[in-house]
Amino acid sequence: MPHPQAKIHRMFELVEPIATVTFSEVVNEAFLSLGMRNYWDGYFAGRAAPLGLAPAEVVHAVFYNFADGEVARHIPWVWGKVTPQEALAVRERASAVALRQQIGEVAESPGLVRVADLATRAAMSAPTEGRALYAGLKALDVPEDPVAKLWHAATLLREYRGDGHNAALVAHGIGGTEAHVLMALALGMQAETFGRIHHLPKAQLAAVVDGLRERGLVDAAGEFTDAGRETKQRIEALTDELAAPAYDVLIADELDELIAGLEPIAASISND
Template identity: 65%
Template sequence: MPSSAPLARRMFELFEPICLVNFFSDEPNEAMAAIGLRNYWDGYFAGRSAPLGKVPADVVHALFYSFAEGEAARHLPRVWDRVTPEEALAARERGCVAALRRIVGDLADSDGLARAADLLTTAAVSAPSEGRAMYAALRALPIPDEPVARLWHAADMLREHRGDGHVAACIGEGIGGTESHMLSALAMGIYPAESFGRVHHLPKARLAAVMDGLRARDLIDASGHFTDSGRATRERIEALTDRLAEAPYDGLAPGVRDELVAVLEPISGVLVAAGSS
């Protein structure tokens, strides 16, 4: 569907469903289980951090940003006793490609998907990498030859590029990782914010302390809803995130940008309809 969103936001709307197969489809979990990572979160931390190599859990915690203290350390470096980063990375790609092929069907072997993979890759390798560790780690990897794998890899690079920028935007506003989840939950209409799936498992005392901190800064009110200041803070973060995500597309001619949107729309549409599952 046509969109009036800024280009970076529109591109996020289009490539995010490609990335979501990693979280919502069975095939990536099955691929990780096949190499010995039978716990979902073992697979998550191994697969996503694999481009970094065997770095300490504290480094992964810092770069992933939004996980609570100790969550990365429950999985890292333990997962590397079972698999290598290279094995985890390959399994992640195999699972995601299999999921994409299943969901998009005949589109997987179409000229349109191959063109989308080429153009998205051009965008994904066109941005500066300074200050973007997750993006730089993925960009240092070889680009797959097979079109569906190339599409997945390009989308993953762009997601981490945007994520690195989002972290910078949050830090600039003094928003911590768990706080960012609370603000996101409220923006999505989830109330109470503590019930959000990404944080609801945390100790109640930890969640209460985060909410009290947001109240003390006048970002939420006594009932746990946005204040005007909190809503404005969230809007500034999202606007800056969009601006920081523009670089991959700056080098594309306007006609090429339009073509990229056009070839991604049918692929993304199928994935959205399926819930990327």
Template identity: 60%
Template sequence: MSHPQPVARRMYDLVEPIGLVPYFADESDEALMALGLRKNWDAYFAGRAAPLGRGVPAEVVHAIFYNFAEGEVARHIPQIWELTTPEAALAARERGCVAGLRRILGDLADDPAVARAADLLLKAATSAPVQGRALYAALRTAPVPAEPVARLWHAATLLREHRGDGHNIALVTEGVGGTEAHVLHALSVDMPAKEFGRIGHLPAAQLEAVIDGMRARGLVGADGWLTDAGRETKERVEALTDRLAEAPYNALSPSELDRLVADLEPIRAAIPW
């Protein structure tokens, strides 16, 4: 069912912090590195690309992940699959994330609210169409864990990748490339692009060429900041991303959605990012 008011942005605020556990809690990288991986970025690509399987080439992962600079994915894929398997990476990532989430939540991890939230969030997360959502569709094939904290994290990850696939669609719709998306975000929060972590490591000439291209399209001004057109583009991308992220929550009744929000609020409050 469709809800009277859009809910995707509200749910993003509650669910995204759970989906970010692999990137902020050390336990995830530690579990993946124990498989024999050599670098933190190996752990990132092994954990996130594992649902796609061993045989997917770097060019396809690059296209699906969307926002890495040329050549960055190929530094890790397929080499990581010489060190471990996608199945082992999936299991290690889940173990690490559950350990990290349990550490963060403390006694709250065993509260009945976590189990309720996990079940309702999973109902939403497994209800959306998969068409056009390559990473979400791949993750849908992964085993669903039974333990409540694991189910909660798994559901949040499904919703994160569903939204991420939709965000890529929104960026393509607006003609914003992968590195450009990072520039657009950095400048929208008044941060110089060269200081933004995801692109700050790029060679200065490479990053400046991206910004020059955006300047030529009227998105960035001569002063290096977003123009009105640039800010409007960012707003349209976010609005379309939210609209495309609504579908999972249509599986929940209004009372289920209210219950889910109430149960997620203390969980979100306990997560420090």
């Protein structure tokens, strides 16, 4: 029997803070020490490294939600400073340090070993078809250190879901920047103030919002219409559905155990 979608979505909520320690200042400093010019150099070097020396056009397509030209400001420049293999090693090492700092004594507990093992079983079990970034990560060696192993598993599960989310967006005809606008509205924010797109030229962002308005997804005030809200909900529901195969390898009790084990870990990070 498939797991309830509510539990699949709960896994997303728990995996996200663990995986995204890789975007923290600890990891940023590690990349800056290698000659990266700024945060985004390190971001693209670390996250794109599983794809190898892929050109900016490929990274842009796989990452999906960056505006035109944003990836090309960093790829392939970063590969003149660090190889993908070096970037992977730095990212894993620094992410484990960041995670260990945030979860404190839990990092040394026997329970974390069990949680890392369950998460890794799920993370390594999913099919790779149509999941380019997940496939690249799955080809890497699993770390032996339990903290690094947990981060690695969380990253695999996050990117597996992310690849599926991109497919859901494509199926609904929502472009990358449009997806950020819908996310902003779902969070109760105006697109112009949302951190991931507020830096875009005003005319460019306005054109994206106008396009959503013409499709009946956004109203004259820049808020969701009923159709827009329903579209966003369908995308999220399909994303959860597409994320579910990663957990098929776990029986119901194991998934419940994994969720229970991840909750205090994720909470300690979220409250850091």
